[in-house]
Amino acid sequence: MTDETISISFGRGHLSLRLPGIARPTLIRKQALPKIADQPAAIAAALNEPIGSPPLAELARGRKSACILICDITRPVPNRLFLRPMIETMIEAGIPRGKIVVLIATGLHRPNLGDELAELVGDPWVLENVRVENHYARNEEDHIDLGPTVTRGTPVKLDRRFVEADLRIATGLVEPHFMAGWSGGRKVIAPGVAHHQTIRTFHSARFMEDPLAVQCNLIGNPLHEEQLEIVRMLGDVYGLNTVLDEDRDLVCVSFGEIIASHAAAVAFISEVTQITSSRKFSTIVTSSAGYPLDKTYYQTIKGMVTPLDILEPGGTLIIASECSEGFGSAEFREAQARLVDLGPERFLATLTAKNLAEIDEWQTEMQLKPMRLGRIELYTTGLSGDDRTLTGVHMIDDIGKAIERSIAKSGDTAVAIIPEGPYVVPRFAA
Template sequence: MQVSLLYGRNGIAVPLPRDADVTLIAKPEMPRLVDPVAAVRRALQSPGESSGAAGLHEIAAGAKSACIAICDITRPVPNHLFLRPMIETLVSAGVPQDQITVLVATGLHRPNLGDELAELIGDPWVLRHVNVVNHDALCDEDHIELGRTPTRQTPVKIDRRFVQADVRIATGLVEPHFMAGYSGGRKVIAPGLAHAETIRTFHNHRFMSDAAAANCNLHRNPLHEEQLEIVKMIGGAYALNTVIDDQRNLSMVNFGEITASHQDAVSFIGQYCRVPVPHRFPTVITSAAGYPLDKTYYQTVKGMVGAIDILEPGGNLIIVSECSEGLGSDDYAAAQATLTRLGSQGFLQSIRHQPFAEIDAWQTQMQTKATEQGTVHLYSSLSPSLQALTGVSIVDDLQATIEASLDASACKSVAVIPEGPYVIPYVQAQVA
């Protein structure tokens, strides 16, 4: 038997032993919008009642400027479907074309430039007609200081191009997120458009170690709560949210007030991304969701954490991730070096009392959640020098690794999650 996992651009076929008891974990079939462009235009013209907003044309009437925030290259957001209709609607409402900015919400990730920026935007017309720029979290002058959040006292500094725009629109993909519960909506603003000081505060050990900072959970999630406070502090915003299926087809799109429209999108994707299973497994095989998410090892951690709730303590978690761009940032490599030098507990102790997290060290902290649950095995294209910094077991032969894991367990039960972190399995309690 073979199963196909998302890996790079083309996927990878993984052979499984004939005697393996395989549980394939995937979303139920999702609806596909027959005419995605028409669906986008309808969303912009007639938001649903629960979105709490008028159509974009009415919202933008009389506005002198607009800023559209988009996710960076790490997420397969269908920007090519909605940016031009959105911009054309703004212009038709009277917003000067030269006062419309598309702002890439990089957070603390690197900028997207050249051919990569063209791929991200997906429509040459957009690049020719409006300003397209990258957010820079380290540039003090680019940000406005808004004070501190009322409950946790996070310092709030947000990109002034977004804050000062008459019309503020966040766009993105709503999917499970291993810290913030779900991506999209408010997350595009913070951390997407936030200053490094803001990001490093609500990504410190205190936030990351909170049990509520988990996949598919918004209830008392400290990151989510801070993000909502930040939205209030900038004076609110609107959002265009998308949901895609496992083939990257548009399944849902909406537009409206940022919090209400995001909640609608969460309610939609929540029906599909959370998949119940009857028990934990000694062997779990997963992916980092393929291109573009698996370009770096940094993003691969999401796939590890997404699967741990169904892994038996001490079990084997086998993950495939191309990592075509290596580990990630130099800061992340430094955090991983500390992890491999000190071990999980030593690393956690070293960051426990830091008010500002070291850049990208939060991903290393999240990795420890997976490695404390079981043994993580990685199949990738990383060079040997980079493999040494992963802190996990390196796999050259997938088939042999799977067979060894099954042979070592008392049963032949194995779970396979082809789509990686886009599907979050959980053990459903059995009714007596």
Template sequence: MDANTVSLSYGRGHLQLDLPAKARPMLIRKQPLAKIADPHAAIAEALENPVNACSLAALSKGRKSACILICDITRPVPNRLFLQPMIRTMSQAGIPLANISVLIATGLHRPNLGDELAELVGDPWVLQNVRVENHFARNDAAHVDLGHTPTRNTPVKIDRLFADADLRIATGLVEPHFMAGWSGGRKVIAPGVAHHETIRTFHSARFMEDPLAVQCNLVGNPLHEEQLEIVRMLGEVYALNTVIDEDRDLVCVTFGDIIASHQAAVDFVGASTHIATPRKFATVVTSSAGYPLDKTYYQTIKGMVTPLDILAPGGTLIIASECSEGFGSEEFREAQARLVELGPDRFLATLTAKSLAEIDEWQTEMQLKPMRVGRVELYTTGLSEDDRRLTAVTMIDDIKAAVERSIIRSGDDAVAIIPEGPYVVPRHVAPDERRTADA
């Protein structure tokens, strides 16, 4: 492949991009991680030797029921690898299959049904042998009220199917998250299976505008701290955490205490995900990480926020996202319409006084971050003309031409290319900082 030809994750495949001849590209990828040669053996080992917990077989003895949380379709979690062995272990330890449930942690996203549900679970045996349900955050009767968090007074209501189970296990994917630091672990519970009031409280502006509520940061991050308090209020909970590479192959799996096992996975993937760059760029080209994260414009915003540390003020951020499913929820559409009508400053002013955010307006609030830094341009094949207008960003039909225009505007021919979008977190590290770190 030519030095000025790059491949971006896009939909279920890749988008080939020929850069202008004058461009000097810098490719930014995660540090390579070794694939696990035998994923089934690695999962069995994790279940037998957990982090800060007994084995799953021992944990299952004497329990009358169990509930396993899985992420919704927006996360490429390899559920097909671990659900059946987990369920069989529980069953062999004495929990009846009829009392084992799999709950899809939809948060406030739509349910996953039909063929999509089969794709998500990835194992017909699971669908045939245990109860599989979607979480519905707006169903008041389906939640248990645990009171309020002690520090920030967030109302805590959790799906009854999970809260009432004897054995509770969250499963998920550990990857950078643009608000909560890292996905997986405690995040699968809240917002995953939390009531809409819980979700809307810690997605309000007092959390979202906190400078520590950013990707790859857990220290002082108010969302992470609130999620930990919710876990402690819930009581005994375990987690199985996975890390995958660009090919969606397993590179790490941990099981055990929900906080400790999640931290172990974060420790494993953190260094490979944070990529230092010696400069900022006036042109950054990225993606929304391909399917399933680029199914909607709602999810695409994550890819706009992650590379901001290397975008020069006034620079151009170009993002490619298929948006095969369109825009997102009606609530998100309404928030974007308000942004278009009011402009960024007036829109933000409508949020800061609220203690309870409107559903999905927090994603529009996150879009304000790249808009404050520079120009955002979107390449997509999945949005209607009305949807394109509501993005409030510049639409482009030719990425190569957009890169060329950006180079001309800035007078800088260096271009940062991030093929895997929000799964990679580039960070500008000045030369003097590098020397200090190496000393």
């Protein structure tokens, strides 16, 4: 049997895998979806025929100000397609352009500035005509305290630019999320433009260790339920949701009342994203979905968690991530250092008594899930020195040889390959 080459997402392109001749590969990817031939027309139709709300032109009429939330650089949202038509509609309806702000929902991520900001917005006209600003979760004066949620007592503090806007719209990408079930919609508000105390409550162990806080699940998911309660505390909020295929082309766009429009996008993508497998695998090769999600090791952990349902206990999970921007925040580095020093069980014990998680330690907590189940091996070109040690996983320089070793160890030649990483969710069904 000759070697077979398959490619997976890596950086801004793809990484070719040379599989050993004995390997029996199973490709796990989203079902093909028809591409939208006329994307501007699809955006216009969504804005004119919304779900659960009047058209945008009618919503904007008589409003004095507007705030549009967009995701930060870690999400490949096609902002270039919809920001200008949304803003032009608002201006034509009478909202002064000086009272329209595009607010980047950074959560606790770093701000997007300079060339990166231009790339994120994707349209020079937007930058020239309205304010585009970053959310800073640690700036106390930037937030309004809405009080705690009734259900779980989460303190709710949100960016005042969004809370005080006369017209509030959150935009984003709907894809599997390893804690909140699905990204987009309500998640762009919290944690997107929330105060650090709100975010750190969301990411405490009482939420993170809940068995229902997993990808593709909204029913009983405590994070999702808190996000919905926060939306209702705000009052009228609207959402524009996009869905992309493996080529990053637009295949679905919905607009309208934020909860209803998000639910419509989830319904569209849910079945084609969750792929049933009739077996588990002792060897899995996956990615961090390429750029921009594989810019840091911090984001890479998402790709380790998503395929766990089809990993045989004791199996090997091989993940490729460029990590072009390196490791992640200083806080995440400190959490990883504690994991390496204490080991998984003792590290988790330090988290369970906290009401507020330390910043970015929740991603380290999520790494415990694959570590409990099997062996994690990482191929990257962006980490060196101590950073490689602080991952807490096994570093490899040759994916083909890693596959050979895994097959030799397990005696099973079947290999699952997930080119798009965390954007695809395998489900085991015997």
